[in-house]
Amino acid sequence: MPRALWKGAISFGLVTIPVSLYPAKDAGANLTFHLLHRDDLSRIHNARVDEEDHEVSLEDIVKGYEYDKDRYVIVSEADLKAANVDATQTIDIMHFVDSSEIDIAFFDTPYYTEPAKMGRKAYALLRETLKRTQKVGVAKIVIRERQHLCAVVVDGPALLAYTLRWPYQLRGASDLDLPGDDLVALNVSPQEMSMAEQLVNAMTSSWEPEQYRDTYRDDLLALIGRKVKSGEGEELPEPPKPEVRATNVVDLSALLKQSVEQRKSERGKETA
Helix, strand or coil: CCCCCEEEEEEECCEEEEEEEEECCCHHHCCCCCCECCCCCCECCCCCECCCCCECCHHHCCEEEEEECCEEEEECHHHHHHHCHHHHCEEEEEEEEEHHHCCHHHEEEEEEEEECHHHHHHHHHHHHHHHHHCEEEEEEEEECCEEEEEEEEEECCEEEEEEECCHHHCCCCCCCCCCCCCCCCCCCCHHHHHHHHHHHHHCCCCCCHHHCCCHHHHHHHHHHHHHHHHCCCCCCCCCCCCCCCCCCCCCHHHHHHHHHHHHHHHHHHHHC
């Protein structure tokens, strides 16, 4: 587990639960590349320069807010913390809402919370209450000097603080040319609807995240491995182009029927 982002509290009503906040995303697993000079493969570094092209060391850089044209007020780290000490160290639950009410588009980044020893009972109480009521807590949280809306949700034995996008950060779908729900006008037949439901049922399984892999990352690592093995400067054969499937569906019913039969055949092989 990485180092805690901060240690503070979850609060709802008069209840305060001391917790530590940890990122749930594993950034270390990301595939990263370095920028290199083509001629000698030397590393490219980002230099911090001012408007006069003078390189500036990190310790000489301060944060400033431009309150007028070319006029700034300096804001220090102490200023940022002093602005609202409580807000920077709390997950303050304002409301509880049905978990199904929050549109999935609002969810952004998950963070784990871990209770301090003295807060374990209250932590478990909140977790089990959210489970039984199927509610999530809507709160505010400050992470890296920026306030976020967040949802406190149950994830197994843990409470996640899931940052939410603000409404102004999301575009509406009203400008998109989307089909309506009048299936008759769209010429969707009851038979097609029935077969689509059969296909969904045939493809339904339990959620097991371990069975899914980032195949692009795997293929990219394999390509890198082949490049290393082949020696620097040797060209690899061009990979085959992926098959492009036609998007103009002529007979939707036939495709649905074929898909259902194929899925049933695959399941029969799995259970054999």
